[in-house]
Amino acid sequence: MKKMIFFLFLIVSTFFFIKRQNLERQTQKLHLHMKAEPKTMDPRKGGDWYSSQMHSLFFEGLVKLYPDQCFKLAQAESYEVSEDYLIYTFHLRDTVWSNNTPVTAYDFEQSWKDILNPNFPSMNAQLFYPIKNADLAKKGLISLDEVGIKAVDTKTLVITLEKPTPYLINLLSFCVFSPVNIKNDRENPNWAHSAGPNFICNGPFVLEKWEYGDEIIATSNPHYRKTEDVHSEKIIFHIVENEATTLQMFEKGLVDIIGDSLTSIPLEAIPDLEKKWKISRESTPTTMIIAFNTDKAPFHHSKIRRAFSLSLNRQELVDNIVYQASSIATNMIPPFLKQNRNRSFFKDNDVSQAKILLEEAMEELGITKDAFDGVTLYYQSLSSTTSKVMQTIQQQWLDALGIFIKIESLDYRIVVDRLTSGDYFMCYTLWSAMYHDPMSILERFKYRTYAKNFTNWENAEYIQLLDRSFYEQGKTRFRTLEQAEELFLKEMPLIPLYHMDFVYIVNPRLNIPLWGDRLLLPIPSKDKKSRKK
Known part of the structure; x- marks a missing residue:
């Protein structure tokens, strides 16, 4: 099955999530290029290409999309669906933020409701509109309390839909459905503007450095939930607009992947590159x-x-x-x-x-x-x-x-x-x-x-x-x-x-196996109302 590699998380997971017994020292650090600066590191406010890919590294929602187009439960441990397909009840794992405080259903509820606040700047609010009253709330016609998003307790999130939504699980895998740490957001409203102790996240990576126009460094999150997947310890993004410069750095071994969704391969260089490298599609x-x-x-x-x-x-x-x-x-x-x-x-x-x-x-x-x-x-x-x-x-x-x-x-x-x-x-x-x-x-x-x-x-x-x-x-x-x-x-x-x-070229020194088979997280059917990992 073809891999859906259209966000950075999928690039990283395709090449750098491997079985523990096969982990090599040389894969601990990954060098990539970005052609433009992300507009925001806040997953609630994203909408541009580069920001969304950052959000997929630093944050994680209820379910996760894998490169073989399958889904696995992520921050959620299980879920149930009502007979009429209108109520989804998600039970969260015992996961923590990068500051080692618990991720709660309240973080999910308030993060989503922030997006639906009429005064909140979000380019992806319409993705929430299958949820009951979400559209009306965003228009300011009703209270956010009437929206079908409710944290019953710290580990239980109930989503009530306006109408059956056959693609809901697919939808929830998108990064805008990731939560932010609400306590931190209220105390430090500028947390997403720079790296530092206030940048709190729950994904596989944390933001070590963000030097505007130059470099972004993501390092492995030591508090990320336990998973069978392993990723590189550090990803260094060099922000370089000129593709010729990127190609030169790749040929010198200073960049590990060229032509991914963050960069491009100069058209005029293709004939020569095909003689020296394996170009994949x-x-x-x-x-x-x-x-x-x-x-x-x-x-x-x-x-x-x-x-x-x-x-x-x-x-x-x-x-x-x-x-x-x-x-x-x-x-x-x-x-x-x-x-x-x-x-x-x-x-x-x-x-x-x-x-x-x-x-x-x-x-x-x-x-x-x-x-x-x-x-x-x-x-x-x-x-x-x-x-x-x-x-x-x-x-x-x-x-x-x-x-x-x-x-x-x-x-x-x-x-x-x-x-x-x-x-x-x-x-x-x-x-x-x-x-x-x-x-x-x-x-x-x-x-x-x-x-x-x-x-x-x-x-x-x-x-x-x-x-x-x-x-x-x-x-x-x-x-x-x-x-x-x-x-x-x-x-x-x-x-x-x-x-x-x-279209991409991978530095052959990486020598990393691609994904094998993955368990599919199916869409619930009437005879199976509960799903667990």
Whole structure:
């Protein structure tokens, strides 16, 4: 089974969690690179790529996702489910924080309710909305006391759902469902800003050092719960934006893995690298996209958006530029999340249809191509490949539609800020599933108010389809979700470009075996209401 390596924890566990009898001294320290600074170390406030991967190292929730896509109970020891699938009761292990104080159900309850506080800054609040009254509480319409999250005692957490949620266990594996130490958070509200005694966590690593723009050091947490897995004693992250510098450091043995989810491999270096190193690929639920701000004319018109999408030649990008691409994206959901089903919802490079749609839309809006003069496509230069992709797309639009779109590279933080504030027309970015289910992508576009719905798009029929899927199982649910995907792509609030593989090279000195078989934590069924490790 392919490994889902889309967060740093999974990278670390794939390569560095090994059986105790095979642990070698040379694996005690791991050197990695990061291309950008994490925006926050607080798992309640995360939302960007780099922060989420840090959270997966320093914090741990009720269940944990492993690289073979299986789940195991983590901070939870067991759980029960009611007959109607609306009440989940989790029983916590006797685990402690990095300061050796007990992790409690109250930490979970208050951490989650913090996220649902209307005044609390969180980009992932919508992930909690399957929980009873969570949505209303975040909108400030009801008290947080009415939310279906309750610590019955220090070791028992009860979750009451609004409706059955088939993917709940998958959902709970995402790092935003990790707790923070509430006592410490209230006494030291700036605890997540730097390393030190106030940075208290419950994951396999603790934050030893955080020197902004330079280095992050994670060391093994001596108080982490007992587990059969073993990890490296120290991970040193060098924050280096330039990929050529990263490659040079890798070839000198100063970096242990290159091309992982934190870095990239320079495209022009691939031919030579293939002669010297083993380049590996793994499927990931990641897609590169161009988001439209559907509030800004002329992209408020779906025909305009479709014209820009259909006119692109994705196959040219995949064949000639993007080494990491696994396939063109003429769909919304990465095949990785649909058992490798790769249904196409529109035709790639359909220039004739694109021209028709553009002419119809301009006539309906009473505009000319001059309306696009002020439009800029923003992007973060993730690698040398990115600039080539942007220039190629710019030329494809000019050739197919006769429209010149300006392109501009911005710093990662500025890109995120523009997306969240809506200060853009078009922006090249990516999405990666936060849990292993199509809903991880679909749900973020359910309401325009959701923090990660950068497009500001909303559709009543789309909402109804997603709501219906909660009460369905198996193939019936799958078909409903595909109907929602099809509707989304008819409206085209963003342009899917291509799905990505995880491409990496590992320093052969590590010589570490990959994961073997893992126990699957199954979704509860009616004849089995309790689950234990």
